Amino acid sequence: MEVAATRMGDMLLELIAPTSDEAAFAKYLNERGPGMHHIAYKVNDIVAALAEIKARGVQLIDETPRPGLHDTLVAFLHPKSCQGVLVELVQHRH
Numbered sequence: 001m002e003v004a005a006t007r008m009g010d011m012l013l014e015l016i017a018p019t020s021d022e023a024a025f026a027k028y029l030n031e032r033g034p035g036m037h038h039i040a041y042k043v044n045d046i047v048a049a050l051a052e053i054k055a056r057g058v059q060l061i062d063e064t065p066r067p068g069l070h071d072t073l074v075a076f077l078h079p080k081s082c083q084g085v086l087v088e089l090v091q092h093r094h
Helices: 026-032 046-055
Strands: 002-008 011-017 038-042 066-068 072-077 086-092
Touching: 046 072, 046 086
Parallel strands: 038 086
Antiparallel strands: 002 011, 066 072, 072 086
């Protein structure tokens, strides 16, 4: 995939485009067309955040964090538990 990122104040905006049909977002774009894929929230401790969210009954896609872009750890929450919106938790490692 190709990624373009820019900062706007405290917000990081990423634009991501698949470079093949096997790319991570290709299926989503083919089914739904262009638009917002997900929203991300910065957390200080992603493991603790996942535990708290799971305890509140939110369905997790990622039970444990995984490496993300820009030297981060990420985990996704299921859209069914977030009013239809895919939510990403992001912890910066530096």
